[in-house]
Amino acid sequence: MKTRVIPQQVIARKRDGHPLSEHELEGFLKDYLDGHVGDDQMAAFLMAVYFRGMRDRELDVLVDVMLHSGEVLERGGAGAPRVDKHSTGGVGDKVSLVLAPLAAELGLVVPMMSGRGLGHTGGTLDKLESIPGFRTRISLDRFDRILRDVGCAMIGQTEEIAPLDRRLYALRDVTGTVPSLPLITASIMSKKLAENLDGLVLDVKVGEGAFLSRMEDARALARAMVGVGAARGLAVTAVLTAMDRPLGRMVGNALEVREAVDCLAGGGPGDLREVVTELAAEMSLAGGVVPGLAEGRQRAAEVLAGGGALTRFERLVAAQGGSLQLSDKGYGLPAAPVTRVVAANRAGVIARIDPHALGYGVIPMGGGRTRQDQDVDPRVGFEVRVRVGDGVLRGDPLAVVHGATEDDLFIGARVIHEAVTVADGPEGSPLPQVLERITA
Ligand code: URA
Helix, strand or coil, X not given: CCCCCCHHHHHHHHHCCCCCCHHHHHHHHHHHHCCCCCHHHHHHHHHHHHXXXXXXXXXXXXXXXXXXXXXXXXXXXXXXXXXXXXXXXXXXXXXXXXXXXXXXHCCCEEEEEECCXXXXXXXXXXXXXXXXXXXXXXXXXXXXXXXXXXCEEEEECCCCCCHHHHHHHHHHHCCCCCCCHHHHHHHHHHHHHHCCXXXXXXXXXXCCCCCCCCHHHHHHHHHHHHHHHHHCCCEEEEEEEECCCCCCCEECHHHHHHHHHHHHCCCCCHHHHHHHHHHHHHHHHHCCCCCCHHHHHHHHHHHHHHCHHHHHHHHHHHHCCCCCCCCCCCCCCCCCCEEXXXXXXXXXXXXXXXXXXXXXXXXXXXXXXXXXXCCCCCCCEEEECCCCCCEECCCCEEEEEEECCHHHHHHHHHHHHHHEEEECCCCCCCCCCEEEEEEC
8 A cells, every 4th residue: 555645744844944755745746636635735835845945856756746647748640840838927928829820830830738827927828718719628639630720729738738737836826836946847847748849948037027037046947947858858948038027018818819919910019029039930940940040030020020820820719719800909809898097197207117016916906816716807907008218298198907897997007006117217227128048
């Protein structure tokens, strides 16, 4: 008979900074999967990991147990290189919505498995589900068929794929245990290893809106994920990108889909286009469909400008049961019943737009979760009208709040005044959009 670990002992040993043996950690994780360790005990363990971190061997065990808690995807019939990207999480980060169809148009197969909102960041699944009819829960057979027909598909983690990550992800979201290097590394890499890829590009966010905000922590996270991939035969490139302000102008699920569609149509904000183009170039290089990054960037820009990626997105949406009305201004997405323009209460320069405050600000309006089982309201959010460094006069619009109720508009206006700093002059300079590239 298997001897079970004593959960409170494992938690206490991690709390006190002792290394866990393979038997202890594997036993604790598997007992959680089997229901012998409760969510309360796992939450305490995650908090202990948050404070104590994990040794390399412990991280390896966590990745392997997460990966093997489910299946690894079959490669199916799609013959082109399978390449995906994953972000460590940011505010206004709608990159996946543009990148998956763009990369497919560039000749790659993109089996994208995404998550829901996590902490103060939004999730690709919640964004996709704001498209009327769009289904992120489909069978793996259907997923494979869509990959073959369309070249990309976007789903949530099924019961079959890394279920341990799925459960821990939901628990971390509501227990303040997201910003942990080993937990983020294992969460992302277990899902991506399960996708059976030829290449992976990681968008590692840096700055206040990222989970690990400092440059050195983001670098360490990137190196850890690249290392986990390399040890398991997966070529991983990490690109560090700015998250010291929100990406693009829209924050909130349906609003972000709208901005992503603008970008797919060859428009949208320049910072979003820059990140998308860089990551598409990296994916193209990883898949061997271009000889170098410069060619990759050029091809990506051409495809975006030509509208091919938008057509591919429409096919993806239709294949997953959704519908968009591209001839409509709002693309047929759900719209908030009330909006309010929030104006600057003094003249000056936009010194700072705090992504953290905006990300958390969406939650009380119903756009994010405070408990695991909540639905989100896709309509609410912020449309930020200024960029860092802009000059404004008193009364100039800073942002538009999109709310479900008048109360939301009050909450949202307070968030905007907290998040957007108007000062006499700039306070430091914003980070370059694309900062660094890390490979094995
Ligand atoms: N994205 C994930 O999938 N997991 C994390 O822990 C953070 C970002």
